[in-house]
Amino acid sequence: MTTHRVSAFLAPRRRLQVAGLLTAPVAWLGLVYVVALAALLITAFWTVDGLTGQVQIQWTTENVVEVFTEALYRTVTLRTLGIAAAVTVIDVIVAIPVAFFMAKVANPRARHLLVIAVLAPLWASYLVKVYAWRALLSADGLIGWAGAPLGLDTPGYGIAGVILTLSYLWLPYVIMPIYAGFDRVPDRLLEASADLGARGGVTLMAVVMPMIKPAIIAGSIFAFCLSLGDYITVGIVGGTTQMLGNLVYTNVGAANNLPLAAAISLIPIGIIFLYLAAVRRTGALRSL
Amino acid sequence: MQLGPVTRAVLGVVTTVTLALIYLPLFVVLLNSFSTSESLSWPPPGFTLEWWGRALHSTGALEALGTSVVVALAASTVALVLGTLAAMALSRYEFFGKEAVNLLIVLPIALPGIVTGIALNNAFRTMMGVQLSIWTLIIAHATFCIVTVYNNAFARLSASGTRLEDASMDLGAGLFTTFRLVTFPRLKSALVAGGLLAFALSFDEIIVTTFTAGNGVTTLPLWILQNMFRPSQAPVVAVIAVILVVVSVVPIAIAQRLTAKDAATVSR
Numbered sequence: 378m379t380t381h382r383v384s385a386f387l388a389p390r391r392r393l394q395v396a397g398l399l400t401a402p403v404a405w406l407g408l409v410y411v412v413a414l415a416a417l418l419i420t421a422f423w424t425v426d427g428l429t430g431q432v433q434i435q436w437t438t439e440n441v442v443e444v445f446t447e448a449l450y451r452t453v454t455l456r457t458l459g460i461a462a463a464v465t466v467i468d469v470i471v472a473i474p475v476a477f478f479m480a481k482v483a484n485p486r487a488r489h490l491l492v493i494a495v496l497a498p499l500w501a502s503y504l505v506k507v508y509a510w511r512a513l514l515s516a517d518g519l520i521g522w523a524g525a526p527l528g529l530d531t532p533g534y535g536i537a538g539v540i541l542t543l544s545y546l547w548l549p550y551v552i553m554p555i556y557a558g559f560d561r562v563p564d565r566l567l568e569a570s571a572d573l574g575a576r577g578g579v580t581l582m583a584v585v586m587p588m589i590k591p592a593i594i595a596g597s598i599f600a601f602c603l604s605l606g607d608y609i610t611v612g613i614v615g616g617t618t619q620m621l622g623n624l625v626y627t628n629v630g631a632a633n634n635l636p637l638a639a640a641i642s643l644i645p646i647g648i649i650f651l652y653l654a655a656v657r658r659t660g661a662l663r664s665l
Numbered sequence: 666m667q668l669g670p671v672t673r674a675v676l677g678v679v680t681t682v683t684l685a686l687i688y689l690p691l692f693v694v695l696l697n698s699f700s701t702s703e704s705l706s707w708p709p710p711g712f713t714l715e716w717w718g719r720a721l722h723s724t725g726a727l728e729a730l731g732t733s734v735v736v737a738l739a740a741s742t743v744a745l746v747l748g749t750l751a752a753m754a755l756s757r758y759e760f761f762g763k764e765a766v767n768l769l770i771v772l773p774i775a776l777p778g779i780v781t782g783i784a785l786n787n788a789f790r791t792m793m794g795v796q797l798s799i800w801t802l803i804i805a806h807a808t809f810c811i812v813t814v815y816n817n818a819f820a821r822l823s824a825s826g827t828r829l830e831d832a833s834m835d836l837g838a839g840l841f842t843t844f845r846l847v848t849f850p851r852l853k854s855a856l857v858a859g860g861l862l863a864f865a866l867s868f869d870e871i872i873v874t875t876f877t878a879g880n881g882v883t884t885l886p887l888w889i890l891q892n893m894f895r896p897s898q899a900p901v902v903a904v905i906a907v908i909l910v911v912v913s914v915v916p917i918a919i920a921q922r923l924t925a926k927d928a929a930t931v932s933r
Binding site: 381384387388391392394395398401403405406407409410413416432474477479482489491492493494495496497499503505508598602607608629638639642645646657 | 672683690693708743746747748751758770771773774779781785788791834840841842865869872876893899902906912918
């Protein structure tokens with residue numbers, strides 16, 4: 378029995394066990410992802426031959442300097458951050474009461490149905506949902522049609538449309554971790570809090586909120602990161618609005634300038650690293 | 666918590682309205698799959714079954730569906746193996762660099778898809794000199810799918826503790842036997858849930874796909890992107906979307922059942 382031998386050999390050697398478990402995943406992520414990412418970042422310091430359009434290994438800080446000094450990139454970065462922040466705030470505000478209702482108010486049967494109802498739209502193609510919003514927002518779309526008697530008009534294609542559509546797209550991703558967070562709060566604690574005289578609001582702020590904070594942050598990571606890099610939604614419902622993703626896409630595709638695209642992508646990478654570093658201590662990364 | 670009837674009612678209304686808003690655009694897509702108008706104008710001028718007939722005979726859409734299923738199955742299989750290994754290591758052992766490994770797993774999903782896409786495109790084509798194909802696509806998808814399996818498995822392993830495993834080892838079972846007979850059965854439903862999420866993630870991914878799929882490899886989202894703005898095809902796209910939502914209820918319901926049943930036994 379060779380497996381028996383291997384098992385007997387490994388049993389007292391915990392370091393070897395860790396090595397055995399981690400080799401494959403770390404090798405995969407390291408070789409496929411980290412190497413690719415590092416290579417891309419290095420490309421940011423290379424240049425493109427003006428005539429042939431080929432990437433040249435010629436070291437320069439030109440691209441990075443351009444990205445960090447030109448007004449265009451500053452404007453687009455601020456716009457992208459604003460959109461991502463707005464989407465995150467809207468989604469968290471909507472998700473908290475819904476998740477709370479699902480976890481603590483609905484009976485078990487309704488809870489199952491609600492979870493399915495929240496998850497099912499994730500399977501409708503992302504593109505189709507964006508396209509549906511394009512239709513809703515259009516001049517002869519449902520929003521304008523329903524708003525007309527009230528004197529309201531569709532916000533049309535622009536920043537407002539982008540924020541609405543992105544909030545819509547990522548909402549289930551924000552509801553689910555917050556729901557799981559509320560679900561982990563034992564009812565006993567809530568009863569104890571009530572028995573000790575706390576009213577609903579006090580229990581919510583003093584007992585529940587601290588416990589679900591990591592879950593809320595986990596949800597916000599989804600909404601924020603997914604919005605920060607989007608360029609397809611902006612293209613379909615954003616009119617002429619540009620986000621960072623569009624600038625990267627244009628430079629990879631039409632402009633064929635991978636070094637500049639790599640330099641621009643340093644901005645969202647930097648922002649996301651800062652965000653992850655800021656929330657790391659809360660343990661949110663474990664409740665994604 | 667003691668909630669007044671008013672609070673409960675308000676929460677119920679908020680939830681109902683939110684769900685209604687979530688389904689409103691999907692409802693518009695559903696109506697449009699029967700609409701005689703080729704652009705999604707409101708209200709629909711008339712109804713027809715033409716698009717449903719066309720969708721069921723659209724070889725482009727059916728082939729793309731097949732490609733998507735193959736890619737998603739392959740990517741989630743790789744993700745299941747790698748995610749489970751990583752979750753076992755991070756939940757059962759203490760070692761230096763744990764945080765770094767955790768970050769490494771989260772990174773491919775946290776960074777913008779376009780960054781992951783161009784990084785992998787550059788690595789495959791320029792660095793390794795590999796032609797883009799269905800294989801490069803599967804490798805790319807597996808990379809960002811690991812996190813969903815990992816998170817589900819990690820949560821389950823942390824919640825279920827090591828007492829049963831310790832007992833199994835004390836009674837003389839080896840590492841592999843303990844995994845097969847004790848750890849795995851308790852982990853199974855979390856893996857089903859994580860695997861389904863990985864499948865869904867891969868199935869719907871468009872951005873990384875744009876940059877890593879070879880010529881002639883058309884997944885369903887790529888097909889939709891190519892056809893969405895073609896007037897005669899837009900309603901066919903709507904039909905496909907409706908079918909996907911309806912079909913998706915089955916796997917989600919199964920995963921729900923499994924995890925709920927398991928969570929009950931684990932916490933007991």
